[in-house]
Amino acid sequence: MAPLTSGKTRPIRLADIAKAAGVSHGTASNVFARPEIVREEVRERVKAAAEAMGYGGPDPKGRLLRAGKVNAIGVATAEPLSYFFDDPFARVMMASISQACDATGAGISLVSAANKEQLAWNIQSALVDGFIVFCVDGGSKLVELARDRKLPFVALDLDSDDDEAVAAIGVDNIAGAGLAARHLTELGHRRFAVLALPCADAGFGPTTREQMEKALYSGTRDRLRGYFAELSRVDIDVSHVPIYETVNDEESVWAGLDHIFAGAETPTAILAMSDRIALHALDWLRQRDITVPGDVSIVGFDGVPEGAVSKPPLTTIVQPIAEMGRLAVKAILENDGSPTSRQLLPVELLVRASSGPSPA
Amino acid sequence: MAPLTSGKTRPIRLADIAKAAGVSHGTASNVFARPEIVREEVRERVKAAAEAMGYGGPDPKGRLLRAGKVNAIGVATAEPLSYFFDDPFARVMMASISQACDATGAGISLVSAANKEQLAWNIQSALVDGFIVFCVDGGSKLVELARDRKLPFVALDLDSDDDEAVAAIGVDNIAGAGLAARHLTELGHRRFAVLALPCADAGFGPTTREQMEKALYSGTRDRLRGYFAELSRVDIDVSHVPIYETVNDEESVWAGLDHIFAGAETPTAILAMSDRIALHALDWLRQRDITVPGDVSIVGFDGVPEGAVSKPPLTTIVQPIAEMGRLAVKAILENDGSPTSRQLLPVELLVRASSGPSPA
């Protein structure tokens, strides 16, 4: 039997419906976009034709071109896509971004990729009205790509001394780190160790202050500066404070602690550059029956919800994550060509149970 | 001073660049899409013109229309957008969906909305190649909307007796619930209570088996059937088992437990239709110094990671969430007009510490 229709049926277009219903395509368009201006009889006829031909409604691809606005904002990161759902900080941030989007009816497109070239292409071809860029890692490159799209965009947590011409929302990392360090020195601690975030794409391992000063990611650099400025202020010799660069995961944090606690003079206070690091550290310490805050105190950074239910609950520097998300969305959606700006939000010290007086 | 340029500058188009560089728009297009076929001198000239005019590269809106494929899949739910980042089940599912997308280079668009009309519009105008629909709540309506787009789509956890013609990936809720109930009866429990998922948009409160049989969402209905079939099998009078319908949040779960434990004959075993419910229940019980599993045992449903670290770790029915996500993405991306199908995946009982012998 010969097939009655060709195997590949071209999708039905609005024009097909119009022809079938015997109206112009202009009228057919109106039936879907502004039904009230079409005479009822015609409207029904067109709708019937659409139904009969299995037409799925006007294709947004077509509308988009004319309308110009996509009504969606892109959220980009150099991490794999699952970062948005795995990482505690990202999740809280995304939840607040999505609330702000919901409120205005905008959609969210997640933009990321397994490798760099793919990422570039994905950013170049993302159908969005603007970008929110997560700068945790590989920030500068990402910002560059986003800027090249010439769309409104705002960087979250961008390195503070990067190009001043990009809109960015971040927190005062130096002040926050200072708060954390001061809290511990006030509790009498003198022997510190720092568990750092990545400062480049280089992997993990012990590092030095000098290395960190060259860090590609200045969020990391600024936090270290904040820590050390405060420690120096109370005459602690920061050149002897071990710094271990992690990649924010369990493996590298545990390796860092192995390293730090292998030394003769173990710290009584740990400064962790993220709550995630601090939480992994808590697990490590518990496994070795090192009590917190009895033997060692630890202070995180971020203020993610998990810190409230950890054992013990985590003392940390809380970032106004929800506020940052809200501001970011606002910046994109209300972008009226206003001058790009850089907002530094304040952070707060939240004292919970992971920090206490120095045992010494 | 009169402005030198009009306030509103039309965005630069590829055609503008072509004109400026003195080439045809076809050649200009090639410079960006297939640079290797353009003579170097021309290529540089066009690129220079683009740079000079601040052109951000070919607008994907235009390309899209011609190319047809968006290279993104939409994930839709009737919950607010933040559901994707708040709900443990959704998060695990999204993580696996995003891994599958990453692997193929596809993007993800989150589709949702505050209200129903907005949701309909968002689905109709989403720029995606297909939909994965989360059917937790308001599933049928969502499936209908998605189907009307005439795009490939697959429903996750769709009500089992809904339209057979839609592709769906789900688990065997009846068998899973049976497993949970049997586990508890084998431990000697005879006095049960059920903490149910929503069965309609009706809010929360105590309900009956008859009400549940009419449930709009048959995931809920099937789990109840599974529980009761197993309980009946060992001669437990299910008409006396209290059922409390929650909305999967702390408030409604706690209200449910208040209600259930207000009765004279309190249960020794709780069947929770989701891990989230079970986790909230654990909190409630701990606050009242009711020990688990000493005084009461509880079994959840889903197998989210949080269940592994709760106090005590949660016995639950684990769904192959990662596998479901992978299959869903595959179904969308490989959609070749193959017959829509319905896949029921198996579940497993995972015994942890929240269930133990009946105290009686």
Add this chain to the structure above:
DNA sequence: GCCAAAATTTGAACCGATCCAACGAAAGTG
């Protein structure tokens, strides 16, 4: 029954690119 006003409908223009058949020029061949 005639005319202006109101209500509908039409069809061309446009949105911003990609694709491709056709063409011109330069290079190679006999």
Add this chain to the structure above:
DNA sequence: CACTTTCGTTGGATCGGTTCAAATTTTGGC
């Protein structure tokens, strides 16, 4: 030198809609 290739470029067609000024039909008033 005529003749085929090869390479690069051109410009029109197309993707699937929306929009709007102009044309047409209806309605209403007298």
